[in-house]
Amino acid sequence: MKSEQWLAERTFHHSNFWDIKWLVEEKQRQGLRISLCLPTLNEEKTIGQEIIILKAELADRYPLLDEIAVIDSGSTDRTCEIAASFGADVYVSSEQLVECGTHRGKGENLWKALYVLGGDIIVYVDTDIRNIHPRFVYGLVGPLIRDPGVHYVKAFYDRPLAYSGGLRPTGGGRVTEILIRPLFSLFYPDLAAILQPLSGEYAGRRSILEQIPFPVGYGVETAMLIDIYERLGLNAFAQTDLDRRIHRNQETVALGRMAFGVLRTFMKRLKREDLVQFQNELPSIMRQYEVGDGSYRQIEYEIEEIERQPMIEVEAYRHKFHPEG
Amino acid sequence: MTVEAPERVRHLPEALLPMRERLLANLVMIAQIPSPGGEEGQRVRFLLDRFAEAGVGDAAADEVGNAVGRLHGKTGNRNILLVSHLDTIVPATLDHNVTVEADRVIGPAVGDNALGAAIVSMMPAVLEHLEIELDSDLILLGSTSSVGRGNHAGLRFFLDHLPGKVDCGICIEGMQLGRLNFFSIGTARGDITCDVHPEPSRSYGTESALVVINHIVNRILGISVPSRPYTVIRMGKIRAGVAYDIEPDHAELGVEIVSHSDEMIDQIQHQVEDIVSEMSARHAVDAHLDLFFKTRAGGISFSHPLVKQVLEVMHSLGIEPDQGHSPSELSELIAREIPAVTLGISRGVKSRKKSPDYVLIDPILAGVAQLVGVILAIDEGACDEV
Numbered sequence: 228m229k230s231e232q233w234l235a236e237r238t239f240h241h242s243n244f245w246d247i248k249w250l251v252e253e254k255q256r257q258g259l260r261i262s263l264c265l266p267t268l269n270e271e272k273t274i275g276q277e278i279i280i281l282k283a284e285l286a287d288r289y290p291l292l293d294e295i296a297v298i299d300s301g302s303t304d305r306t307c308e309i310a311a312s313f314g315a316d317v318y319v320s321s322e323q324l325v326e327c328g329t330h331r332g333k334g335e336n337l338w339k340a341l342y343v344l345g346g347d348i349i350v351y352v353d354t355d356i357r358n359i360h361p362r363f364v365y366g367l368v369g370p371l372i373r374d375p376g377v378h379y380v381k382a383f384y385d386r387p388l389a390y391s392g393g394l395r396p397t398g399g400g401r402v403t404e405i406l407i408r409p410l411f412s413l414f415y416p417d418l419a420a421i422l423q424p425l426s427g428e429y430a431g432r433r434s435i436l437e438q439i440p441f442p443v444g445y446g447v448e449t450a451m452l453i454d455i456y457e458r459l460g461l462n463a464f465a466q467t468d469l470d471r472r473i474h475r476n477q478e479t480v481a482l483g484r485m486a487f488g489v490l491r492t493f494m495k496r497l498k499r500e501d502l503v504q505f506q507n508e509l510p511s512i513m514r515q516y517e518v519g520d521g522s523y524r525q526i527e528y529e530i531e532e533i534e535r536q537p538m539i540e541v542e543a544y545r546h547k548f549h550p551e552g
Numbered sequence: 553m554t555v556e557a558p559e560r561v562r563h564l565p566e567a568l569l570p571m572r573e574r575l576l577a578n579l580v581m582i583a584q585i586p587s588p589g590g591e592e593g594q595r596v597r598f599l600l601d602r603f604a605e606a607g608v609g610d611a612a613a614d615e616v617g618n619a620v621g622r623l624h625g626k627t628g629n630r631n632i633l634l635v636s637h638l639d640t641i642v643p644a645t646l647d648h649n650v651t652v653e654a655d656r657v658i659g660p661a662v663g664d665n666a667l668g669a670a671i672v673s674m675m676p677a678v679l680e681h682l683e684i685e686l687d688s689d690l691i692l693l694g695s696t697s698s699v700g701r702g703n704h705a706g707l708r709f710f711l712d713h714l715p716g717k718v719d720c721g722i723c724i725e726g727m728q729l730g731r732l733n734f735f736s737i738g739t740a741r742g743d744i745t746c747d748v749h750p751e752p753s754r755s756y757g758t759e760s761a762l763v764v765i766n767h768i769v770n771r772i773l774g775i776s777v778p779s780r781p782y783t784v785i786r787m788g789k790i791r792a793g794v795a796y797d798i799e800p801d802h803a804e805l806g807v808e809i810v811s812h813s814d815e816m817i818d819q820i821q822h823q824v825e826d827i828v829s830e831m832s833a834r835h836a837v838d839a840h841l842d843l844f845f846k847t848r849a850g851g852i853s854f855s856h857p858l859v860k861q862v863l864e865v866m867h868s869l870g871i872e873p874d875q876g877h878s879p880s881e882l883s884e885l886i887a888r889e890i891p892a893v894t895l896g897i898s899r900g901v902k903s904r905k906k907s908p909d910y911v912l913i914d915p916i917l918a919g920v921a922q923l924v925g926v927i928l929a930i931d932e933g934a935c936d937e938v
Contacts, residue, residue: 275652276580283577305654312654314573357649358584473649
């Protein structure tokens with residue numbers, strides 16, 4: 228499938244899946260279990276609202292979700308207490324798969340979720356969303372339930388920036404438009420059709436997620452796209468417009484560090500596929516600068532992009548999910 | 553209510569526990585829909601969707617935009633009205649996103665009256681969950697144009713145009729749990745506006761509408777107000793001017809008269825009108841009193857069986873009753889001689905200057921249980937005996 232054809236046929240709007248009752252019936256007919264993973268680190272302002280709405284609408288009212296779990300990176304606020312009080316299963320990431328050690332980062336939580344959660348489909352939803360709505364889940368699982376050929380669904384949004392006329396920008400965000408889409412256009416042109424490759428909401432089948440490595444830090448979303456693409460091609464993807472998403476805005480310097488991490492993940496894959504060669508290992512130090520009172524200060528950030536092996540290679544996981552070997 | 557009723561009510565909060573997240577989700581979703589007076593459409597849609605999903609018959613918006621649903625009872629021998637106003641005093645431009653903490657829901661107007669609206673929207677599901685089937689028809693109403701200048705227009709239209717009669721009414725407010733209002737204090741609200749004449753009449757008058765409003769304030773403060781019957785004149789808002797160096801040519805003063813006596817309200821209203829007319833003439837300005845809201849004092853007596861039953865339900869649930877008058881929709885029901893009470897669902901705080909509104913989560917189930925208990929009492933005849 229060409230990317231233009233894919234864009235036309237595999238780009239949905241969440242309203243395409245408004246009939247949650249049908250989704251539940253079809254899910255049950257296919258014998259699927261669906262797990263929601265909410266990765267957290269100090270999200271006490273928004274986690275309660277997310278769990279209440281998603282649990283009430285998609286577990287209590289319509290049993291689309293079979294489990295709702297928070298995988299926490301060690302919050303020091305009341306995130307875990309609030310999540311548990313509204314009925315979510317709460318797991319501290321460092322206490323899971325202890326034999327594999329622990330790293331800090333969202334990707335670590337997403338990776339361990341594969342072991343902790345039982346679903347055939349895993350839905351990942353960030354926990355800084357201020358306007359949470361059930362569409363953030365049913366819009367993502369809809370294509371997976373409707374079409375067995377879809378293995379991974381990515382969200383995109385309307386970012387309410389000023390625009391005129393009938394066209395609107397893709398709203399990919401600064402790192403996407405300045406870094407990711409140019410890189411995709413150079414090395415993985417098909418993937419450039421994914422409108423918001425860095426969005427924090429996506430859903431995938433366990434059967435593919437367990438096969439790919441997970442960077443623990445900034446690069447996890449980019450790595451997922453490339454690694455699934457290399458295994459299954461563009462046809463495995465779909466994307467859904469979830470309308471507006473209201474969340475915290477990040478400062479440009481923070482986005483710079485994010486871009487550095489993503490770039491390292493990207494380069495690692497280019498090297499793995501022999502698309503580029505480096506004479507030396509790439510550095511893991513990101514340098515940023517502060518100016519104040521006539522003085523200049525260099526700040527060095529160590530941004531390692533540690534990668535978790537594919538979960539299928541972890542013995543405890545195989546024992547739990549593939550006991551037959 | 554039967555002898556077993558208090559025991560039945562006591563267990564309701566526990567029985568409602570599985571509904572907690574759904575109730576809270578409804579509260580959050582409604583609170584996040586801006587709904588200033590005249591722009592309640594999205595909240596109306598929300599309620600109607602909930603009614604439709606719960607299989608409520610006749611769910612539709614009426615001519616003035618109220619959300620109306622009728623849950624048919626086994627015999628339909630009574631009509632019980634459950635009403636909650638959908639409009640708020642919060643402008644649509646304010647961030648309506650809500651924060652949920654372990655013990656509270658925080659956001660604009662969550663208590664007044666997103667929580668009340670959420671409970672009305674969920675009542676069919678609550679009754680179904682509790683496997684309660686009423687004999688009476690339960691009319692669910694999300695009313696529009698209630699607060700401020702709306703003057704309960706939605707509810708008034710509904711009551712004046714409903715085929716058949718309402719036998720008993722319950723007005724639901726988000727706060728405060730324990731609130732038991734069964735009589736309405738008389739209220740008159742109006743805005744006094746003052747506009748300075750254009751030149752040349754200013755030469756013998758004043759050049760500042762603010763100064764004239766100040767004179768009016770001083771004169772109103774001079775009105776003699778009795779302590780019995782209870783009567784109060786409130787001047788709650790004033791607006792004039794745009795800059796330090798420009799004398800305003802327009803000023804407004806918000807005035808409210810409340811009293812247990814309708815005659816006293818009428819008397820003070822005439823005095824205020826006289827003051828405004830006099831000041832208008834003396835200072836050569838256009839000053840007017842625009843009285844846009846008026847309710848009559850009245851209600852059911854303390855000995856009314858409905859009041860007794862509500863107190864019994866509250867006692868069963870360990871709710872401390874706070875009896876008093878209400879400026880809410882209650883007055884419209886009372887004016888039509890419909891036995892009615894206003895009940896609150898939870899505890900919380902509203903309209904603080906530096907902190908957002910919030911409602912506490914824990915008391916909500918008791919508040920809903922109380923409502924169910926009172927509906928059951930009415931269904932079993934609490935309003936029939938007078």
